[in-house]
Amino acid sequence: RLVADPNLQQCPDFLSAVFQACRTPLLNHTMDDAQAANTLQDFWMATNTALKVQWQAQLDANTLETADQQCLLDEATEQHLLTQKAHDAILAEEDRKKNCIHLIPIPDHLCPKWATDEVLVADFALCKLDKAQFVELYYWTNKGLADAKMNYRTSDDDSMVATAGIDGSTTWISASAARPAAGVIPDHLLSSLDFSRAVPHLIASLKQCGWPNSRVIMLANFFSALMLHKY
Incomplete structure (x- = not known):
């Protein structure tokens, strides 16, 4: 294997005294020093030409x-990326299953408008909304709103009762906010008419309680899908 480029080599001066020992074996009655030097030069040129061919073949092989090697490296890199992508997909799927609630897409639609008429909702239901706790749709049906209006400012409304806050601390709220209404109808037993009348009032209450706009839209779309479902 060549270690130097023969294209960079220069033909030596074979007439110089340094090459006298090389010329001497070639001298005879028909060849003088100049002819011997030319012969040595021809040999050198032929050898250099062969070395150039060998050097070029060596460069091509390199x-x-x-x-x-680059192809193998690229394939290894691509395989690593595919493996990493598959691993990331598995982790993402596991995270999605563990935190499915956090990853629910929220449609970016226009915010639903409040109900046209302002209504009086039971303090108990509004307190539940403030705490982001479950509360029946009954409180926003015509009957639930009528009950809230009828029981508004009863003798117990000014009294206070202790209750546990979100952080576990004790807070005081009005008795009406801690007392559920009598005869509450579960959501799955509401008629379609009561359901459709309650939803706009509930959406209005969510806005009034300061719920994030994205959550209000999400619930509005959810209830809309239920009301429009063919079943």
Whole structure:
């Protein structure tokens, strides 16, 4: 294997005294020093030409080997990326299953408008909304709103009762906010008419309680899908 480029080599001066020992074996009655030097030069040129061919073949082999190594490296890198992508997908799927609530997409639609008429909702229901707790739709049906209006400012409304806050601390709220209404109808037993009348009032209450707009829209779309479902 050549270690130097023969294209960079210069033909030596074979007439110089340094090459006298090389010329001497070639001298005879038909060849003088100049002719011997020319013969040595011809030999050198032929050898250099062969070395140039060998050098070029060596360069071509190096280029091919480098290309093959790069190809192997690219394949290994691509395989690593595919493996990493598959691993990330598995982790993402596991995270999605563990935190499915956090990853629910929220449609970016226009915010629903409040109900046209302002209504009086039971303090108990509004307190539940403030705490983001479950509360029946009954409180926003015509009957639930009528009950809230009828029981508004009863003798117990000014009294206070202790209750546990979100952080576990004790807070005081009005008795009406701590007392559920009598005869509450579960959501799954509401008629379609009561359900459709309650939803707009509930959406209005959510807005009034300061719920994030994205959550209000999400619930509005959810209830809309229920009301429009063919079943």
